[in-house]
Amino acid sequence: MKVSLRWLKEYVDIPWSVAEFAERLTLAGLEVTGVRPVGVPIPPGLRLKSEHPSPVWDEDKVVIAEVLEVRKHPDADRLHLVDLNYGSGTITVVTGATNLKPGDRGQKVVLARVGAVLIDGYSAERVLRPLKPARIRGVLSEGMVCSALELGIAEEHEGILLLDPDAPTGLPLAEYLGDIVLELDVLPSMARCLSMLGVAREVAALSGQQVRYPPTQVLFGPQDAAAQVQVTIADVSLCSRYAALILDSVQVAPSPAWLQLRLLLAGMRPINNLVDITNYVLLEWGQPLHAFDYDKLRDRAHGQTPHLFVRRARLGETLTTLDGQVRTLHPDHLVIADTAGPIALAGVMGGRETEVGPLTQKVLLESANFDAVSIRRTARHFDLPSEASLRFSRGVHPDLVEPAACRAAEWMRQLAQGTVARGLVDVYAARPADQQVSLSLAYIHRTIGYPIPREDILRILRSLEFTVTPSDQDTWLVTVPRHRLDVQHGPADLVEEIVRIYGYHRIPPTLPRDPLPDYQTPRDGHVEDRIRDILVTLGCQEVITYALTRAERERPLVGDGADYVRLLNPIHPDRSVLRRSVLCSVLEIAAQHLRETNRLRLFELGYVYLPRPGEKFPDERRHLALVLTGPRLPEFWDSAAQPPAQDFFDLKGVLEGLLEALHLGEAARGTAWTEWQPTSVSWLHPRRAAALVLRPSTSHGASKTLPPTNSPSAPIVFGYAGQLHPHLNDTYQLGRREVYVAELDLELLLPYLPERFACRAVSPFPPVRQDLAVLVDESTLAEHVRQEIVTAGQPLLREVHLFDVYRGPNIPSGKKSLAWSLTFQADDRTLTDKEVAKLYQKIVGRLEKHLGAQVRAP
Amino acid sequence: MELEQLRQQALAQLEQVHDEAALRSWNSQFLGKNGALTQALKRLAQLPPQDRPAYGQQVNALKEALLAALEHKKAELHQRELARSLAAEALDVTLPGRPVLRGRLHPATQVMRDILAIFAELGFQVYRSREVEDDLTNFELLNMPPHHPARDLWDTFHTTTPGVLLRTHTSPGQIHVMRQYCPRPIRVVLPGMCYRYEQITARSEIQFQQVEGLAIGESISLSDLIGTLSTFAKRFFGGERRIRIRNSYFPFTEPSIEVDVDCILCQGEVPGPSGSSGTAAAASSCTLCKGTGWLEILGAGMVHPVVLRHGGYDPERFQGFAFGMGPQRMAMLKYAIHDIRLFWSNARRFLEQF
Numbered sequence A: 001m002k003v004s005l006r007w008l009k010e011y012v013d014i015p016w017s018v019a020e021f022a023e024r025l026t027l028a029g030l031e032v033t034g035v036r037p038v039g040v041p042i043p044p045g046l047r048l049k050s051e052h053p054s055p056v057w058d059e060d061k062v063v064i065a066e067v068l069e070v071r072k073h074p075d076a077d078r079l080h081l082v083d084l085n086y087g088s089g090t091i092t093v094v095t096g097a098t099n100l101k102p103g104d105r106g107q108k109v110v111l112a113r114v115g116a117v118l119i120d121g122y123s124a125e126r127v128l129r130p131l132k133p134a135r136i137r138g139v140l141s142e143g144m145v146c147s148a149l150e151l152g153i154a155e156e157h158e159g160i161l162l163l164d165p166d167a168p169t170g171l172p173l174a175e176y177l178g179d180i181v182l183e184l185d186v187l188p189s190m191a192r193c194l195s196m197l198g199v200a201r202e203v204a205a206l207s208g209q210q211v212r213y214p215p216t217q218v219l220f221g222p223q224d225a226a227a228q229v230q231v232t233i234a235d236v237s238l239c240s241r242y243a244a245l246i247l248d249s250v251q252v253a254p255s256p257a258w259l260q261l262r263l264l265l266a267g268m269r270p271i272n273n274l275v276d277i278t279n280y281v282l283l284e285w286g287q288p289l290h291a292f293d294y295d296k297l298r299d300r301a302h303g304q305t306p307h308l309f310v311r312r313a314r315l316g317e318t319l320t321t322l323d324g325q326v327r328t329l330h331p332d333h334l335v336i337a338d339t340a341g342p343i344a345l346a347g348v349m350g351g352r353e354t355e356v357g358p359l360t361q362k363v364l365l366e367s368a369n370f371d372a373v374s375i376r377r378t379a380r381h382f383d384l385p386s387e388a389s390l391r392f393s394r395g396v397h398p399d400l401v402e403p404a405a406c407r408a409a410e411w412m413r414q415l416a417q418g419t420v421a422r423g424l425v426d427v428y429a430a431r432p433a434d435q436q437v438s439l440s441l442a443y444i445h446r447t448i449g450y451p452i453p454r455e456d457i458l459r460i461l462r463s464l465e466f467t468v469t470p471s472d473q474d475t476w477l478v479t480v481p482r483h484r485l486d487v488q489h490g491p492a493d494l495v496e497e498i499v500r501i502y503g504y505h506r507i508p509p510t511l512p513r514d515p516l517p518d519y520q521t522p523r524d525g526h527v528e529d530r531i532r533d534i535l536v537t538l539g540c541q542e543v544i545t546y547a548l549t550r551a552e553r554e555r556p557l558v559g560d561g562a563d564y565v566r567l568l569n570p571i572h573p574d575r576s577v578l579r580r581s582v583l584c585s586v587l588e589i590a591a592q593h594l595r596e597t598n599r600l601r602l603f604e605l606g607y608v609y610l611p612r613p614g615e616k617f618p619d620e621r622r623h624l625a626l627v628l629t630g631p632r633l634p635e636f637w638d639s640a641a642q643p644p645a646q647d648f649f650d651l652k653g654v655l656e657g658l659l660e661a662l663h664l665g666e667a668a669r670g671t672a673w674t675e676w677q678p679t680s681v682s683w684l685h686p687r688r689a690a691a692l693v694l695r696p697s698t699s700h701g702a703s704k705t706l707p708p709t710n711s712p713s714a715p716i717v718f719g720y721a722g723q724l725h726p727h728l729n730d731t732y733q734l735g736r737r738e739v740y741v742a743e744l745d746l747e748l749l750l751p752y753l754p755e756r757f758a759c760r761a762v763s764p765f766p767p768v769r770q771d772l773a774v775l776v777d778e779s780t781l782a783e784h785v786r787q788e789i790v791t792a793g794q795p796l797l798r799e800v801h802l803f804d805v806y807r808g809p810n811i812p813s814g815k816k817s818l819a820w821s822l823t824f825q826a827d828d829r830t831l832t833d834k835e836v837a838k839l840y841q842k843i844v845g846r847l848e849k850h851l852g853a854q855v856r857a858p
Numbered sequence B: 001m002e003l004e005q006l007r008q009q010a011l012a013q014l015e016q017v018h019d020e021a022a023l024r025s026w027n028s029q030f031l032g033k034n035g036a037l038t039q040a041l042k043r044l045a046q047l048p049p050q051d052r053p054a055y056g057q058q059v060n061a062l063k064e065a066l067l068a069a070l071e072h073k074k075a076e077l078h079q080r081e082l083a084r085s086l087a088a089e090a091l092d093v094t095l096p097g098r099p100v101l102r103g104r105l106h107p108a109t110q111v112m113r114d115i116l117a118i119f120a121e122l123g124f125q126v127y128r129s130r131e132v133e134d135d136l137t138n139f140e141l142l143n144m145p146p147h148h149p150a151r152d153l154w155d156t157f158h159t160t161t162p163g164v165l166l167r168t169h170t171s172p173g174q175i176h177v178m179r180q181y182c183p184r185p186i187r188v189v190l191p192g193m194c195y196r197y198e199q200i201t202a203r204s205e206i207q208f209q210q211v212e213g214l215a216i217g218e219s220i221s222l223s224d225l226i227g228t229l230s231t232f233a234k235r236f237f238g239g240e241r242r243i244r245i246r247n248s249y250f251p252f253t254e255p256s257i258e259v260d261v262d263c264i265l266c267q268g269e270v271p272g273p274s275g276s277s278g279t280a281a282a283a284s285s286c287t288l289c290k291g292t293g294w295l296e297i298l299g300a301g302m303v304h305p306v307v308l309r310h311g312g313y314d315p316e317r318f319q320g321f322a323f324g325m326g327p328q329r330m331a332m333l334k335y336a337i338h339d340i341r342l343f344w345s346n347a348r349r350f351l352e353q354f
C-alpha cells in the first residue's frame, strides 16, 4: 500500500517527523518498507532507500505558472513559444508539448527555470540533470514547462503536466504538490489498512486523535433507482451483500489533476473520471467498486429493466474480461450475470462488453462484498491479481458497501455531472453479527507480564473504535468496530491491539519464572553431536546435503524397485524424491570436490526416508555416510615423507575409532560390540567389502530402549564399508581412483549405546609384554586368530595388538605370518615368568589346535 | 723453584690444547703415571726430612691446580663440540608445518549448536519431530484451516500421498510436543530441516533449517518472551546488541512479533543529512542492513489459544510463547555470507573457512 502523506493528512494529523512516523507505524505492525520522495528531499533520519532517484523541486526554480500566450516557433513546426506568468515575472520558453497549441491561454503549468534539477525526459534511464539555458532553433529558452515524468511524478508522459485551474500562480511546486509516499507492507491480519482511512485510524490510535471521516451524503436526483435494476444473490455463502447505484447523464472525461496525481502516487493509472473515482474510493475506503455501462445492460435485457444475479458460473460459460481475454468459466468462479449471461468475474475483473467508456451516459455502480476464499481462488486460477481481488481475498467488512458507494456516487455527481437515482438497491443477505469480547484486566496483565495501566488500555481500545462497556470489576464487554474482521478469537486478539499500540518497547524484559519441566526429552541429539565430534577429530569434514534427490541416482546403491516418498510438485527432476541413501549425496559432493583436490575425507550424518507399507509417514532414519580417497594427508614439502594413499584400512581406522569412542568397538565390554565380516554387496569391490555387525552382549543385557523384536543376542548388520565398486566410479564421476565408502544405519546402532560403563581399575603392577608370531593359512582371518588368542588368554591377557603381517621369503606359499604383541597384567600381584609362560603356552596350544597355526621362532 | 716452572709450563701447554686427543696427551705428560708431577713427587725422598712436608704440600697444591685446569678445559672443549653439532642441525623455521588430519563441522552444524547451547542455558531441552508431516499438523492445527490466506506464506512440497507434505516449518513440532507432555510445563527448542517450494536463489532455498522454541506454563508471558529473545540476541551476536520488536502476524501466535537486532556491521548508526544538490538521495549504504540499521532475525509470539487447545492445554489456565528462526539466516548475518546456496553446495573453499 502506497500512502501519500499529503493525502493522509486530510484524514488525520501526523504529529511526528516523517522518520519517527515511519518507525511508529513499523513497530505497530504497518511496516514501512520503502519511501518515494516527490519533489522534496528524503526526510532526515528516515532509514530507507528510495527505489529511484527523484528530483528535489527548488523553491525558486520550480514554480506554478500561468500560460499567457502560446505562439508558433518561427523556425520549427513542432515547437511552440509559451509566454508565462510565474508570479514574480514573465518568461518565454520553447516547448514541444502536444497538449499546448497556439491560441491556448490560462492553463496552469509547472515552470522550471535554469538550474532546476529534473529527470532527463529524453534519456532511457532515470537520470537527473540540472537545466541549462538552451538556444532552440535560434530562440533562447531559459526554462521549460515540465511533464509529470520530468518532475518525477509519473513513469511516462503524455505532454506537459496541466494543473487544476485553481493552482496558485507563482507558488513553489514543492509547496503545492511536494509529498512523501510511504510503501507499507500490510500484514494479512491488518487488511483493513489497505485503505487510507484504515491507515488514518492507526495514526489516530497511535497519536491519540480522531479521524476526520470524509462525507458520505449523496445529493439524489428525482428518479428512483429501485425501478431501474433488480438484484438477486443466488449464492449467499459467496456474496453477503450486493448494492447498486444508478447515475444518469454522466460526462466521461479525464479526471482533475489532483485526482490523477493521487492515483499516480498510489501506483494506479488514471483512465477517466468514472473509473478513477471507483479507484479513488477503493483507495480511500478499501471497498472495491465497479462501474457498468447501464445502457449496455439494458441492451442485453432487450430494453427491459436489467436484472443482475450474483451466482456461480455455469460449466463452460465464457466471459471476455476487460483485458480482452476470453475466460472459460467453472462453477468455482463467482460471476455477476444478467439474463443474457456473465458480465463480470465478481470481485476480480469486469467484462469488456459492459465496460464504461467515452460514450457512456448512464452508469450502474456496483458496491458489493464477496467471499474471500472464492475471490482468492478465482484470482489465482486466472492469474489476475488486482487491487480489488487483493482486498476481497484478505477480507472486507460488508458494512463498507454503503459509505463507499455513496462517496463514489457523490464524486461522480460532482466530477462527471451525473444525476444520482434515489436510493441504494441494496441486498444485504448475510450481515455479520457484531463481535463482542469479554476482556479482563487480569487476563491482559497475565498475558503481557506487565501491568499496563487500566486507563491506557481503555484509551487504546477506544481510539481504535472499539466500544468498551464495563461488565464487572475490571472486566469489560468490548464490541468490535464494523470495519474489522480480524478479531475472531476473543481476548488474545485484543491483547495484541493493546500491546502494539502501547508499544512493545515499553514492556520490561523478564525471563520465565515458571517451573521448569520435570521430564527429560530424548537426548538423541547429543549422540549425533558426539558422532560428529569424533569424526572431526578423526580428520573428517562434515557436509550437509539435500534430502531431495532423483531416484535413478541412488539406484546403484539402493537397488531396483525401492519405494520412495515422491513429491507431487517437484521443483526439478533432480529433487523429486526423498533420499534413501546418504552415501549417494556425499558421493555427489565428493565428485565436486575432486575437481579441485585429490584428497578428501567426508562424512554426513543425515536422514533417509523409507516408506512403510500401509503407513502414512515414512520411517525417518539417521544414516552416517563416509567417503575417503586420495593421500592420507595434504602434500608436504619433504618429498621423502609423502603420505600414502588412503585405503580400506584408513576407512576402517576411522570407523573403529568412532565405534570405540562410542564404547561399541571390538574391545567393548558394554551392551554390544562390533565385528567386521567379509561380505559381498553389489556396490562394493567384491574382495574389499565388509559388513559391520553388532553383537549385543548376552551377559550385560540390553538397554531399555531396545526394539522389542530383536532377540538380545542376534547379530545385527548395521552397515557396510569398503571400496566403492570400480564400475560405479563413472556413474558418480569419481575418475579412476580408489574410493572408500561406508554407510551405517545409526538407528540400529544407537539403542545399544551404553548409557554408562564401569571404568576398569588401573593396575599398579607391571605389565609383561610378549610377542607371538604365528603362521596360518592365507585364508584364515586375522579376526579369528585374535579371538582365539583373547579366549585363551583370559583373564590376564589385557591387550592384543597385531603389529606385523608378513608373506615372502621364509614363509611357505599359501601361508602368512601374523605377529602379535600380547600384554599380560594382574591387578593384585606382579606376574611371574612362570605364569606368563604358562598362559603363552595355553594360547599357542589353542591356536595350533583350532587354526592349525605354527609358532614361528621369536 | 722448579715446581713453579712446571706449573707455568703445564698451563702454557694446556692453553694450546684444542681437542680431546691433545688433552689426553697433556694429561699423561703432566698428571699421568710417569708424568711430570709424579717425577716431581719422587724427588721428595731426596730432600732433607725437615723440608719434605712443605714440598709435599706444594706438589699436592700444584696437582689440584692442574686437575682443576683440566676440568675447566674439558668443559670448554665440550661446549665447543656441542655448539658445532647444533650449528650442523640448523633448519628453516619458516618452512610449513607437517600437515595433520584436520576435520571440520559444517557451518550449519556449528551455528545450530551455538543456538541450541544458548537456549540450553535458558532451560530449553531439544525435541525432534518428523520432517514428513500431514496437512493437519503443518497447517490446520496451527490455526490455518484449508484456504486460509496465510497458507500462501508457505509454498509447500506435497507428496503423492494425499494430505502428506514436507513440513514447511518446525511449528508442527509444537503440536507433537504439546500432545506428548500435556498438561506438564513445556520448555523446548525444536531444530530441524524444513522445505519450501521456491526457486533456489542467493536468498531462498528449497531446504533450510529452523529452530522453533516453545514455552508453556501457567504464567509464561510476553515479557518473558521479550527477555528470552533479547538474551539470545546478545549472546549469539555478542556485544551490547539492541533488539527492536515489531508487531507482526503468524496464524499460530497472538500477539505476533518480529524481532530485529541492530545491524552488526554498521552498528545501526544514523546516517548523516542526505540530499546533495537537487536530489533526494539514498539514506545509507550499509550492505548488510540496506541502510535500515536493523536486521530481522526471528518471528515469535504468544501461542494462539486455538493452538493451545489443539495441543490439549486449556487457554484459560495455560499460556506460552513460541519463536522460530533460521540458522542459515543467522549464520549469513553473523559471518557475512551473501549466498544461501553455499550451505548445501558444500563448496570446499566455503567449508574450509569454518
Ligand SMILES: [Zn+2]
Pocket: B263, B264, B265, B266, B267, B268, B286, B287, B288, B289, B290, B291, B292, B293, B294
Ligand atoms: Zn548496517
